[in-house]
Structure formats: structure tokens, C-alpha cells
Amino acid sequence: MAVTIRRLEESDEVEGFDCGDEPLNNYLRRHAWTNQQKVSIGVTYAAVDESARRTVLGYFTLATSSVPRDRFPNKYVRGLPPYDLPLILLARLAVDRRFSGKGLGHALISEALKITLRVADEVGCRCIITDAYPDKAGWYARYGFLPLECTAATSSQKMFLDVRTVRRALSSESSSAERK
Amino acid sequence: MPPAVKSKKAVALQAKVPTARKSKFQADLAPSEDSMVRILKTELQMTSNTDFLTDALALLRWAVSERKRGHHIISESSTGERKILLFPRLERVAPEVTLPHVDIRWTDKELESLVELASGQPTDPTDALIRAMRQ
Numbered sequence: 001m002a003v004t005i006r007r008l009e010e011s012d013e014v015e016g017f018d019c020g021d022e023p024l025n026n027y028l029r030r031h032a033w034t035n036q037q038k039v040s041i042g043v044t045y046a047a048v049d050e051s052a053r054r055t056v057l058g059y060f061t062l063a064t065s066s067v068p069r070d071r072f073p074n075k076y077v078r079g080l081p082p083y084d085l086p087l088i089l090l091a092r093l094a095v096d097r098r099f100s101g102k103g104l105g106h107a108l109i110s111e112a113l114k115i116t117l118r119v120a121d122e123v124g125c126r127c128i129i130t131d132a133y134p135d136k137a138g139w140y141a142r143y144g145f146l147p148l149e150c151t152a153a154t155s156s157q158k159m160f161l162d163v164r165t166v167r168r169a170l171s172s173e174s175s176s177a178e179r180k
Numbered sequence: 181m182p183p184a185v186k187s188k189k190a191v192a193l194q195a196k197v198p199t200a201r202k203s204k205f206q207a208d209l210a211p212s213e214d215s216m217v218r219i220l221k222t223e224l225q226m227t228s229n230t231d232f233l234t235d236a237l238a239l240l241r242w243a244v245s246e247r248k249r250g251h252h253i254i255s256e257s258s259t260g261e262r263k264i265l266l267f268p269r270l271e272r273v274a275p276e277v278t279l280p281h282v283d284i285r286w287t288d289k290e291l292e293s294l295v296e297l298a299s300g301q302p303t304d305p306t307d308a309l310i311r312a313m314r315q
Binding site for chain 2: 041042063064065067071072073076085089091106107109110113114122123126127129142143144146148149150158160162164165166168169170172
């Protein structure tokens with residue numbers, strides 16, 4: 001299976017997508033294209049097989065966001081630059097269950113992180129945030145995402161990954177490639 | 181004291197040093213464009229086409245660098261009315277990855293945790309992250 005990851009296109013087949021989670025299925029079927037093209041609140045990237053280039057096997061959605069500096073607790077503000085904190089939101093990530101266990105999730109998050117680095121290089125961004133289902137938090141933690149503390153039991157867990165950590169991973173890759 | 185007259189060898193060596201050649205620039209302009217150039221030169225009090233081209237180049241270079249950084253070029257009137265420059269050729273150099281902006285709902289506790297992590301030192305990348313960036 002030769003997988004390509006590219007921006008979602010209008011003619012992509014999304015109706016048959018089933019990751020086992022209805023809100024994630026529904027987002028791809030009903031909202032991803034509209035949110036990308038019409039209201040511009042998120043860009044969805046689809047994983048497709050070279051042999052069936054219209055069938056979406058997995059996807060992720062990215063958007064930018066920021067936290068106004070005045071929302072941070074006073075005791076931390078002093079150490080921060082006088083700007084809002086820019087970040088990237090990994091809003092959705094899902095793999096069709098018929099293709100789970102084939103490394104698609106890894107390929108998707110890999111692409112999402114590479115895009116994050118490109119955005120950070122082009123326009124600046126401090127971290128990537130995702131809102132993970134509690135049972136998926138461990139999967140994100142493998143990639144270095146750290147859980148944010150929350151006040152009460154919620155249906156999702158916000159997680160943080162520093163862009164500098166991602167950049168370090170890239171330079172680790174470069175130095176190991178140079179050694180070869 | 182340096183010699184008043186250079187030796188033949190020194191002169192020959194000096195002749196070999198490459199000098200930056202100036203390029204000639206020729207353009208076929210429609211009468212209206214030619215007229216526009218003349219008007220602009222008058223307005224800007226320029227006498228030579230070289231000065232005109234040099235200034236135009238500096239301005240275009242700046243515009244390209246701003247757009248490459250994802251910045252918009254905006255004019256603002258005295259009443260605060262803003263217009264964004266949309267120039268198709270400039271849009272070609274705008275960043276490929278442009279993501280929309282959304283608001284996230286944060287609790288105070290989450291914000292405290294976020295700022296603590298963001299203001300601290302970055303952690304070392306995990307093996308999975310290194311593999312992901314290698315893919």
C-alpha cells in the first residue's frame with residue numbers, strides 16, 4: 001500500500017469512512033470540506049492509497065490559534081514575551097478501522113508535525129495542542145505530547161508538544177543521517 | 181614608498197581581476213505604460229531609468245519578502261479604512277501552508293499548565309517523535 005497525504009478535495013470519497021467513532025466520522029463526512037473551503041476554520045489532510053486516490057483512509061485537521069497574554073496567571077506572565085502565545089491545534093486525527101495497525105496513524109502525525117514545523121518557520125508558532133480522548137492520550141504521549149492539568153474529569157485531555165522539541169527531533173534525524 | 185610606476189606584471193595581474201559587469205535592461209512598454217513610467221519619474225523627481233528601476237526593484241523585493249513571511253501589505257487611510265494589497269504574482273510567494281485561526285476554550289487550570297510548559301525548557305524528543313520526523 002503506497003499512501004499519499006494531501007489536502008482534502010471536494011471529490012474525495014468520505015461517506016464510507018469509519019474509524020469507529022461517530023463524531024470523527026461525522027466531522028469528515030459533513031464538516032471537513034465546508035470548514036476548509038467555505039468558512040476556513042480548519043484544513044483537513046487526507047491519507048489516500050495510490051491505487052484508489054479518492055478513498056480517504058485516514059485524516060487529520062489543523063488550525064492555528066493563540067492564547068491572549070492577559071489570560072495567563074500573573075505569576076507566569078513576567079517570564080513571557082509581551083505577545084499572545086501562537087499555537088497550532090491538531091483538531092482531529094482518525095484512521096479508518098479497516099486500515100488500522102498499518103502505521104497510518106504514525107504517517108498522519110508525522111505529516112501533521114512536519115506541517116507544524118513549516119508553519120512555525122513561516123509565521124511563528126510556539127507549540128502544538130491536541131484534545132485527545134483519554135484512552136488515546138497514551139498514544140500521543142509516545143510522540144512527546146504532555147498532558148495539561150485540568151480542573152475536573154472531562155471527556156477529553158488537552159495535550160501539549162513544544163515546537164522546539166519537534167525541531168530537536170528533526171535535528172536528531174539530521175545528525176544521525178550525517179553519521180551514516 | 182610604493183613605486184610610482186607599476187611593473188608590467190602588476191598591470192597584467194590587475195587586468196585579470198574580474199569586475200562586476202552591469203546588465204542592460206530593455207523592456208517593450210505599451211504607450212500607456214511608457215506614459216505611466218514618465219509620470220512616475222516626474223512625480224518622484226527621477227531623471228534616469230536606472231534610478232527608476234532600482235527603486236522599483238527595492239520596493240518589489242520588500243513586498244516579496246513580506247509576503248514570503250506570510251505578512252499582508254495593507255494601506256490605511258486617515259480615517260482608518262484599510263485595504264489589503266492582493267497582487268496575484270505576490271500571492272505565488274505566500275507561504276504554502278496557511279491555516280485558519282480558531283478559538284479554543286481553556287479552563288484556568290489548563291492555561292496555568294500550558295504557560296508553565298510553554299515557558300519552561302523543551303523536553304527531549306521521544307524515539308517515536310524522531311521516527312516520525314524521519315519518515
